[in-house]
Amino acid sequence: MHCGMKLSFLSAILGIPSLALAQPAAQDTQAQIAALQQAVKSAQAASASAQSAGDNAWMLTSAALVLLMTGPGLALFYGGLVRKKNVLGTMMQSFAMMGLVTIIWAVVGYSLAFGPGNLFIGDFQHLFLRGVGLAPNPAYAPTIPEQTFMIYQLMFAIITPALITGAFAERMKFSAMALFLSLWSLIVYCPMAHMVWGVGGLLNASGGHIPSLDFAGGTVVHITSGVSALVTCIYLGKRAGYPYTKMQPHSMVISFIGACLLWVGWFGFNAGSALGSSSLATSAFVNTHFAAAAAAVGWSIAEWIRNGKPTALGAISGAVAGLVAITPASGFVQPMSALAIGFLAGFFCFFMVFIVKGFFGYDDSLDAFGVHGAGGTLGALLTGLFAASVINPVFKDSAGNPLPSGAIDGHWSQMLNQFAGVAIAWSISIVGTLALLFVVDKFVGLRLSPEQEAEGLDLSQHNEEGYDLNS
Amino acid sequence: MLKIEAVLQPSKLDAVKDALLEAGIEGMTILEARGHGRQKGHTEFYRGREYTVDLLPKIKIELVVTDDQKEKALQAIIGAARTGRIGDGKIFISGVDDAIRIRNDERGEAAI
Numbered sequence: 001m002h003c004g005m006k007l008s009f010l011s012a013i014l015g016i017p018s019l020a021l022a023q024p025a026a027q028d029t030q031a032q033i034a035a036l037q038q039a040v041k042s043a044q045a046a047s048a049s050a051q052s053a054g055d056n057a058w059m060l061t062s063a064a065l066v067l068l069m070t071g072p073g074l075a076l077f078y079g080g081l082v083r084k085k086n087v088l089g090t091m092m093q094s095f096a097m098m099g100l101v102t103i104i105w106a107v108v109g110y111s112l113a114f115g116p117g118n119l120f121i122g123d124f125q126h127l128f129l130r131g132v133g134l135a136p137n138p139a140y141a142p143t144i145p146e147q148t149f150m151i152y153q154l155m156f157a158i159i160t161p162a163l164i165t166g167a168f169a170e171r172m173k174f175s176a177m178a179l180f181l182s183l184w185s186l187i188v189y190c191p192m193a194h195m196v197w198g199v200g201g202l203l204n205a206s207g208g209h210i211p212s213l214d215f216a217g218g219t220v221v222h223i224t225s226g227v228s229a230l231v232t233c234i235y236l237g238k239r240a241g242y243p244y245t246k247m248q249p250h251s252m253v254i255s256f257i258g259a260c261l262l263w264v265g266w267f268g269f270n271a272g273s274a275l276g277s278s279s280l281a282t283s284a285f286v287n288t289h290f291a292a293a294a295a296a297v298g299w300s301i302a303e304w305i306r307n308g309k310p311t312a313l314g315a316i317s318g319a320v321a322g323l324v325a326i327t328p329a330s331g332f333v334q335p336m337s338a339l340a341i342g343f344l345a346g347f348f349c350f351f352m353v354f355i356v357k358g359f360f361g362y363d364d365s366l367d368a369f370g371v372h373g374a375g376g377t378l379g380a381l382l383t384g385l386f387a388a389s390v391i392n393p394v395f396k397d398s399a400g401n402p403l404p405s406g407a408i409d410g411h412w413s414q415m416l417n418q419f420a421g422v423a424i425a426w427s428i429s430i431v432g433t434l435a436l437l438f439v440v441d442k443f444v445g446l447r448l449s450p451e452q453e454a455e456g457l458d459l460s461q462h463n464e465e466g467y468d469l470n471s
Numbered sequence: 472m473l474k475i476e477a478v479l480q481p482s483k484l485d486a487v488k489d490a491l492l493e494a495g496i497e498g499m500t501i502l503e504a505r506g507h508g509r510q511k512g513h514t515e516f517y518r519g520r521e522y523t524v525d526l527l528p529k530i531k532i533e534l535v536v537t538d539d540q541k542e543k544a545l546q547a548i549i550g551a552a553r554t555g556r557i558g559d560g561k562i563f564i565s566g567v568d569d570a571i572r573i574r575n576d577e578r579g580e581a582a583i
Contacts, residue, residue: 248515248522307516317518354519367518 048143051276052136055143058277059152065268066155070094070162073265076258077320078166081313081366084250086170087466089457093165093177097158100182105154112190114140114153119202119209121191139199141275152272153193160221161185166366167229170247171239171453174461176446180436188228188432192220192425203421205394212421213387213394213405213414215284216273218328218380219425226373227429230364235437236446238363240453247365252312259316263292266323270330283391284330288323291330291342295322298346306354314350321349321371325379329386332394332405337386341379349375377422384418387411472567472580473541475548478506478560479530483552487532490547498583499534510558529560535567535583 075091082090101109108127115122126132129150137146161181168177195201196214203212203219214220239247249255270288274281299318300310325345326338333341353370364370387406389395395403395411404411440446447453452460459465479487484501491499505526512525536544545562553559572582 243520246522248517248520303519307519309516311516313517358519 052143055141055276055278056145056148058281059141059144059148059272059275062268062272063148063152063155065265066152066159066272067098067265069262069265069269070155070159071098073258073261074159074162076254077262077316078169078255078258078366080251080253080255080258081166081249082169083247083456084467085456085458085465087250087254087458088464089174089461090165090169092174092457092462094162096174096178097162097181100178101158101161101185102154104182104185105150105157109157109185109190110150110153112186113157113193114150114198115194116199117194119200120195122194122198143276149275152275153197156217156221156269157185157189157193160189160217160225163221163225163368163372164229164232166368167233167364168236169239169365170457171236171448172446173444173448173452174457176440176444179444180440180446183436183440184228184433187436188224188428189220192224192428195424196220196421203417203424210417210420211395212380212417213332213383214328214380214421215331215383215392216270216327218324218376218383219421222324222327222372222376223380223422223425224429226369226371226376227426228433229368230362230373231430231433232437233364233369234362235434239365240450242363243361249313256312256316259320263319263323266292266327270327274331280331280392283335286335287326287330287333287338290335290338291322291326291345292319293322294339294342295319295325295346295349298322298343299350300346302347302350303354317353317367317371318346318350321345321375324349324372324375325382327376328380329383332383332387332392334386334388334391337388341382341386344382345375345378348378377426380422380425381415381418384415387414472535472537472570472583474533474535474565474567475541475544475562476565477532477548477552477562478504479532479548479552480554480558480560481528481530483554483560484530484532486551487548490551491534491544494540494543494547496534496536496540496544496547499532502531502533504529504531508558508561527558535570537580537583 071094075094078094079087079091106129108124110129110132111124111126112122115125117123132146132150134145134147136142136144137149140146141149161184164181164184165177195203196212196219198204200207202208203210203214205211205213212219241247266288267285271281271285274284296315296319299321300315303314304310322342322345325341329338329341349371352374353367357364357367357370383406385407387394388409389402389405392405393402394405397403405414407415437446448457448460477487488499506529507525507527510527512523512527515522515524534544541564548562569578570580570582571578
């Protein structure tokens, strides 16, 4: 009887006429069961392989989009904001990360971030990518090859130190920059990535001791880079002549193109963090776009009120601030929350850049802290406020039913977890960056000589010029 | 022979050039310049930081004319370049001792 029910169920889903199953002969039935089981198996395999193909296509695309954020996106954005004698040197700082961090990641970085390890850091299990093959790693992404996951995560490891370069623009030696940021990716980035996203990490949203929500890197990428940026620019001191010498951006057009490329690349950054081409990716994609738009409008309104005119630089800075703030929230919140997060980020980062920076007088040259540190912190906290279980049921009870995610959902204590995540990200960034700056300064010397600084990065560090209009 | 140097708003260059051609002045040299007179500069804002730009982009034209052409040339320049607002520019006139056409050694007024 039970067998008959199962058979008719199978025949129904496979579209096989049930008359054929009504044959009384036991042997025939056995054979048919075997055939059906085979058919089910191959159907399952076909559907899994189709999902894998779809997910892998989106994840490889996303990886490429995230690389696009660093080069050319960030390189252009930062390159346009410096004086023209520093344009190539500034772009090279981003590009150097594409080279250096890739090698570090392949050799040891991936293992330190995503190896099993302990609460705080991975281990050496995947040294030289040992065991990281084309089969999926179910602990991270069960439908894509682990190498896809690895290369996707690498793109995050590249852009994070590249973001810091905005704070010390126009005044650090290339050698010191290369050493400092390479070590930084090991000492600060890898542990933070492991704590938040690694299996067994302290802050891992599913299973960590302090489940902190960070969908695409609000703490891991933006707080670490932004806070380290602040520490670096204070440690290094101001640029010669700041704030009395004119240091206006040499090409707003270049910066404009860069910022728009960042916006596009960010779809890979956030929607790709769904680790598949699922409906969650759609949700993150929509939220990302909404927040960027709302923040561009928010910053522009603030600037319009304060200075009488909205600027192009203000609009694109606002968009980036919104993208930063939505990053941790992108896969957890509803679209209207994304608009709110973006709008708030536009105002808040405007305030940090226009008021707070001037008040304290630090020379965060391209506002890496004002946008990424401030926006990342705001976004991480707002994620705890707005996270909704209807979008992403990340917390479940023992029976597998979804529990509320964020404060508005009814889970107020999530705010504490978010605070803890923010505090840990700030702490590791401050301590790690200070230690590295001290060591690199001792061994290599961080700062250009006054003559080199006056000459510019392009000539003094690379023996070339960005623009030679006479040739 | 006289040399006329005129500092102009860049947007007035084409009008001045056409007016001079119409007045029968055949040659001129143009320089992209920066400077200011009473106009002073303007203020730019980048992320709230204020920059005063006091040297503004200008066009300087230089031409050498015969004494007879002087008034025609001046009227052409003034007529084409004047808006009546501050920043329209200035004209300076000075004497020229000699002129030489490099191609064939022609001298004086024949060379301009």
